[in-house]
Amino acid sequence: xxxxxxxxxxxxxxxxxxxxxxxxxxxxxxxxxxxxxxxxxxxxxxxxxxxxxxxxxxxxxxxxxxxxxxxxxxxxxxxxxxxxxxxxxxxxxxxxxxxxxxxxxxxxxxxxxxxxxxxxxxxxxxxxxxxxxxxxxxxxxxxxxxxxxxxxxxxxxxxxxxxxxxxxxxxxxxxxxxxxxxxxxxxxxxxxxxxxxxxxxxxxxxxxxxxxxxxxxxxxxxxxxxxxxxxxxxxxxxxxxxxxxxxxxxxxxxxxxxxxxxxxxxxxxxxxxxxxxxxxxxxxxxxxxxxxxxxxxxxxxxxxxxxxxxxxxxxxxxxxxxxxxxxxxxxxxxxxxxxxxxxxxxxxxxxxxxxxxxxxxxxxxxxxxxxxxxxxxxxxxxxxxxxxxxxxxxxxxxxxxxxxxxxxxxxxxxx
Amino acid sequence: xxxxxxxxxxxxxxxxxxxxxxxxxxxxxxxxxxxxxxxxxxxxxxxxxxxxxxxxxxxxxxxxxxxxxxxxxxxxxxxxxxxxxxxxxxxxxxxxxxxxxxxxxxxxxxxxxxxxxxxxxxxxxxxxxxxxxxxxxxxxxxxxxxxxxxxxxxxxxxxxxxxxxxxxxxxxxxxxxxxxxxxxxxxxxxxxxxxxxxxxxxxxxxxxxxxxxxxxxxxxxxxxxxxxxxxxxxxxxxxxxxxxxxxxxxxxxxxxxxxxxxxxxxxxxx
Numbered sequence: 294x295x296x297x298x299x300x301x302x303x304x305x306x307x308x309x310x311x312x313x314x315x316x317x318x319x320x321x322x323x324x325x326x327x328x329x330x331x332x333x334x335x336x337x338x339x340x341x342x343x344x345x346x347x348x349x350x351x352x353x354x355x356x357x358x359x360x361x362x363x364x365x366x367x368x369x370x371x372x373x374x375x376x377x378x379x380x381x382x383x384x385x386x387x388x389x390x391x392x393x394x395x396x397x398x399x400x401x402x403x404x405x406x407x408x409x410x411x412x413x414x415x416x417x418x419x420x421x422x423x424x425x426x427x428x429x430x431x432x433x434x435x436x437x438x439x440x441x442x443x444x445x446x447x448x449x450x451x452x453x454x455x456x457x458x459x460x461x462x463x464x465x466x467x468x469x470x471x472x473x474x475x476x477x478x479x480x481x482x483x484x485x486x487x488x489x490x491x492x493x494x495x496x497x498x499x500x501x502x503x504x505x506x507x508x509x510x511x512x513x514x515x516x517x518x519x520x521x522x523x524x525x526x527x528x529x530x531x532x533x534x535x536x537x538x539x540x541x542x543x544x545x546x547x548x549x550x551x552x553x554x555x556x557x558x559x560x561x562x563x564x565x566x567x568x569x570x571x572x573x574x575x576x577x578x579x580x581x582x583x584x585x586x587x588x589x590x591x592x593x594x595x596x597x598x599x600x601x602x603x604x605x606x607x608x609x610x611x612x613x614x615x616x617x618x619x620x621x622x623x624x625x626x627x628x629x630x631x632x633x634x635x636x637x638x639x640x641x642x643x644x645x646x647x648x649x650x651x652x653x654x655x656x657x658x659x660x661x662x663x664x665x666x667x668x669x670x671x672x673x674x675x676x677x678x679x680x681x682x683x684x685x686x687x688x689x690x691x692x693x694x695x696x697x698x699x700x701x702x703x704x705x706x707x708x
Numbered sequence: 709x710x711x712x713x714x715x716x717x718x719x720x721x722x723x724x725x726x727x728x729x730x731x732x733x734x735x736x737x738x739x740x741x742x743x744x745x746x747x748x749x750x751x752x753x754x755x756x757x758x759x760x761x762x763x764x765x766x767x768x769x770x771x772x773x774x775x776x777x778x779x780x781x782x783x784x785x786x787x788x789x790x791x792x793x794x795x796x797x798x799x800x801x802x803x804x805x806x807x808x809x810x811x812x813x814x815x816x817x818x819x820x821x822x823x824x825x826x827x828x829x830x831x832x833x834x835x836x837x838x839x840x841x842x843x844x845x846x847x848x849x850x851x852x853x854x855x856x857x858x859x860x861x862x863x864x865x866x867x868x869x870x871x872x873x874x875x876x877x878x879x880x881x882x883x884x885x886x887x888x889x890x891x892x893x894x895x896x897x898x899x900x901x902x903x904x905x906x907x908x909x910x911x912x913x914x915x916x917x918x919x920x921x922x923x924x925x926x927x928x929x930x931x932x933x934x935x936x937x938x939x940x941x942x943x944x945x946x947x948x949x950x951x952x953x954x955x956x957x958x959x960x961x962x963x964x965x966x967x968x969x970x971x972x973x974x975x976x977x978x
Contacts, residue, residue: 323920329936330767358932361916368917372831374839376920382937541747556938564744585937 322601323376324354327362327587335620343607350600370394375592377601380429383417383586388659390420391704396591397423401602406609409629413584416654426590427605428626433582433652434488434552435644436574440567442467442474442549453571457492457517460550460574464527467549475529477521478539478548481676483668484655485552487583490514491653492576497664497693498656504693506668507686514576515675516682523678532676543568554585555623555645570641572648580651586626618642624649660700667692732953739947746942760947770948772923773930776842777909778955780926784846785905789897792855797885799856800863801871811860814853826914833918844918845926849908855900862896863889902963906956927952 328336333356340352355376357365363385369375375394389395403424407415414428440450446466454460464476479485483497490496495511498504505511522528529548531539540557542548544564552573561568572580589608591601607613614625615633622639624646625631636643655661668689675685738746739760741753748754764770798804799811829848838844866889874884890897912928919925931952934945 325920327936329939355920356922356933358916358929359936360932361912361929364913365917368827368830371827372834374834544744545747545749554938556936560744560939562744563742587937 320349320597320600321351321353322378322595322597322604324352324604325357325362325366325376325379326354327357327359327380331621335617339608339613339616343604346607347600347603350597350604352604370592373594375594377595377597378589378591378604380587380589381426383428383584383588384655384661386417386426386588386590387420387657387661389590390423390425391659391700391707393707394593395425396593396595396598396601397425398427398591398598398602398605399424401599403427403602403606406606406627409611409627410609411624411626411628411649413649413652413654414586414626416657417584417586418588418590420657426588427609429587429589429608431584431586431624431626431649432554432556432645433584433649434485434554434573435582435648436550436571437543437553437557437561438550438569438571439543439546439548440569442546443569446549450569453569454574455572457574457576461521461525461527464521464550465525468527470526473529473547475542475548476527476550478529478531478537478542478551479518479521480539480552481532481669481673483665483672484583484585486515486518486672487653487655488552488573488581489518489576491581491583492573492578493517494576494578496653498697502656502697504690504697506693507683507690510578512683512686515672515686517576519676519678519682522676532673555641558622558639558641570644572644572651580648582648582652584649584652584654658697658700659704660696663696664693667696735946735949738942739950741943743941743943760943761951764944764948764951768930768933768944768948769922769925770927770930770951773925773927774951776924777927777952779842780845780915781905781908783842784849784908785901787846788850788852788855788904789901791850792852792859792900793890793893793897794885795856796859796863797881797889799860800866801884801889802881815857818853818857823913826917829914830917838918840919840921840924842924845908845911845915848914849904852900852904855904858900859893859896862893866892898963902959905959909952909956 324340326333326336337354340354344350344352362379362381366375366379366381366389370389381389386395406427407424410428411431414431415424417431418424418426418428436453438450438453443450443463446463448463448466454463460477467476468474487497490506490511491514493510493514495508495514496505499508522530522532529542530536531542531548531551537545537547539548539551540553543551543553544561544566546566558570573582575581589605591598591605595601609627611627611629611633614627615630617623618625618630619633619635619638622642624642625634631646634642634646658664671680671685671689671692674680675682680688737752740756740758741748741760742755742757743760745753799807833839833844833848838847870888871884874888879887910928911926912932915926916929916932919929927948931945931948934941934948
């Protein structure tokens with residue numbers, strides 16, 4: 294028995310005592326990325342090319358699960374062990390940028406690339422006049438529609454609705470409540486409501502930086518969204534707790550039209566859905582959509598920000614972006630690459646790119662997730678007809694202004 | 709009357725069982741579906757496929773994640789349980805200065821949510837140069853206050869007279885511990901091992917932040933890879949989940965007697 298105890302203690306101490314391997318010599322840039330399998334294969338190939346073109350710089354990419362990236366980054370920031378480069382969601386960048394965790398890149402000659410970038414994509418990297426990263430992926434919502442269901446309802450599958458008026462007419466014809474199918478399926482949340490709010494001329498913030506969600510335009514936009522369910526009855530309640538979510542319902546032919554983005558194409562094709570993609574119908578303020586995506590950033594703790602910036606410029610360059618778009622069917626962040634895109638290979642890519650012309654970036658606040666959390670329950674109450682849209686948007690505005698005031702106080706204290 | 713009562717009881721229990729088991733059932737059938745057909749109206753797959761399982765291992769390296777998880781969960785389970793038995797023995801049968809106060813402080817520490825420790829523990833592990841090692845995943849969790857508490861409560865039900873008799877016969881502490889207390893506490897020791905094993909088998913956040921190498925990822929971290937910002941690879945995720953549940957289900961099936969007994973034993977003192 295004595296021997297067993299000694300062995301166990303010795304084992305545990307041995308476990309604790311081993312030395313870690315030594316860091317490699319030379320210049321190594323660690324990169325935390327969240328690419329999916331196809332993206333990763335291309336990314337690794339590009340990383341090798343970058344290493345060959347820049348002897349002396351080695352890249353060490355680590356694939357991190359999307360949902361684990363933010364806690365991992367925040368823990369590493371607390372201990373000064375952040376990587377050199379990371380690929381972060383556009384909504385996360387301002388949160389770390391205003392706290393001084395990112396290196397501003399303006400001094401490293403990024404102007405040569407930024408002048409070519411899609412403005413909405415670049416805007417997601419700029420906070421307080423400084424550029425804290427370069428865009429890696431940009432996308433926005435478009436209208437997806439089921440061509441089979443269009444044909445069965447006597448609509449022309451080659452002619453998707455162009456205006457919101459037309460959209461309602463179409464949706465009425467596509468709704469068959471007895472069969473449980475609906476013209477439209479939608480999601481509740483501020484981001485998913487932005488195409489409506491923008492199309493009616495509204496915005497999240499006004500030019501002075503106050504919340505503008507209670508403006509007549511924003512209220513009209515959200516009122517229209519709420520009416521699709523409550524007044525016109527063409528929306529299937531996809532946003533309700535227990536409802537069938539928009540993207541799943543589109544796949545199971547319950548909703549004939551939904552909003553979705555470029556990421557959905559592959560799944561819908563493998564599910565055998567005959568679908569089309571169109572611009573989201575135009576409203577009083579014209580066409581509009583929201584912006585999402587990812588940026589590559591350099592952390593302030595990096596010892597090699599110039600080399601890291603060089604890698605970011607390589608990734609956002611015209612040629613790399615053209616290859617990225619042509620092999621993955623994604624929107625290039627570099628507009629100079631538009632002419633190099635093979636339109637035949639990805640028939641929907643042109644629509645996605647057209648839609649991006651009408652995309653509007655979100656305000657660069659470090660509290661965007663908090664804003665969503667505050668606004669969404671109010672929007673839910675309005676969709677549920679528990680509150681009028683105006684009431685809901687007014688109380689949402691107050692909450693947002695309080696969040697922004699808190700952030701302003703924090704930013705001032707950090708300076 | 710009694711028969712009616714039994715029937716109602718069984719009906720309620722059967723309904724509850726369906727509710728509990730349905731997610732597992734759905735996981736299994738989805739694991740055999742073609743990608744893109746997860747939410748087809750029919751429950752059973754039209755063209756069942758084993759391809760999801762193949763891809764989980766061939767393309768996503770789950771064999772490696774699986775091996776890592778086994779190493780981490782088994783070693784953490786064994787060592788944490790072992791240290792807890794030593795500590796519980798001391799707190800149950802020995803006297804030392806401030807014993808009750810120390811125990812009270814330890815118990816009070818259980819009220820601090822585990823997440824609070826993540827950053828300081830990470831800082832220590834990092835300073836020690838343990839990043840990207842199994843030790844980083846195992847060592848910080850070896851002192852297990854819950855285990856100490858569970859075992860102490862149980863050991864105190866062992867009659868003092870038995871321990872005293874052994875001592876009169878000349879047994880040392882190590883002999884009393886090894887020949888008497890541990891064998892008598894086996895059910896609850898087994899329970900503690902299973903609980904710590906299960907905790908480490910499903911621990912996501914800690915194992916994610918102390919590894920910067922995919923070759924050291926464990927099963928929970930690997931499972932999270934199937935979810936992107938907008939897309940989720942359900943069929944692969946379910947196939948991997950089904951496989952990852954195997955060890956835990958096997959252990960549970962063979963040891964469920966201990967699971968249940970261990971938790972209730974020691975609750976009553978006679």
